Amino acid sequence: MIRLISRWQNSAGERVRIALNLKGIAYRYVPVSSLEPGDYRRLNPQGLLPALEIGGRIVPQSSAILAYIEETYPDPSLLPNDPLLRAEARGFAAHIAAEMHALTVQRIRHFLRDELSGGEAEVTRWVLHWLSLGFTALEETLTQREIQSPFCFGEHPGWADLHLIPQMSNARRLGHDLTPYPLLLAVEQRCVALEAFRSARPEAQPDFPKTVRG
Structure with missing residues (x-):
């Protein structure tokens, strides 16, 4: 069985969990905190x-992991059938992974x-600036x-959606107001009702x- 090494509060890991769930792929979730000090760095320099372990080999970076999953387990596909729409979905997701989350x-x-030596207020302003630019672009897309x-690029959730939902959760946690983005919020509402997304959530x-769980 493949192993996904991650942490509860890791949106890149959440993307991968959603993808695995959408495809019905069995995997073992390994909290990085369960490893001995230094072990993870030795596995993944x-x-x-997150990192995906397959037969003792490690694939780092969620983008590479998602590509491996899509190529190895093509059904159901996370991407639209139309090549241009597939490219649009990839571009949407890349904007989140490379321009916002990073x-x-x-x-x-x-x-x-x-x-x-940036103060908390300055760092918050910096974060909210980039989030605002990013979500505005996604809403316009x-x-x-x-x-x-109903979903970002089709009748079923896929590549774009699994990037979007964790990023929206992050934005709320960081204090960003999402009300200006009704189309994004509508997609989120549909996604979070699905078990593939619910079981991938941090909680x-x-x-x-347990202290956060209450």
Whole structure:
């Protein structure tokens, strides 16, 4: 069985969990906190989460993991059949992974605060600026679709949706108002009703802290 090494609060890992769930792929979730100190860095020299272990080999980075999953388990596909629509879905997801999530992850925010002496207010302003630009672009992308659909690019959730939902949760946690994005919110409402998304949520993971769980 493949192993997914991640952490409850890791939106890139959540993307992968959603993908595995949508495809019905059995996997073992391994909290990185369950490993001995230094073990994860030895497995994955990048040291970033998540990582997928297949037969003792490690695939890092959620984008590479998702590509592996799609190529190895093609049914059901996470991407639309139409090549142009597939490209649009990939572009939508890439904007989240490369332009939004990458700028707002905890280690980046902590570096700004601790190493560059940015105050909490300045760091928050920086984060919200990039989130606002990103979500505005995503909302406009959905507005401009030739055919409006219940999910980002089709009748079923897929590549774009599994990137979007964790990023929207992150935005709320970081204090970003999502009310200006009705199309994104409508997609989110449909997704979170599905078991594939619910069981991938941070609070559904075994390493979710009891103090947070309440």
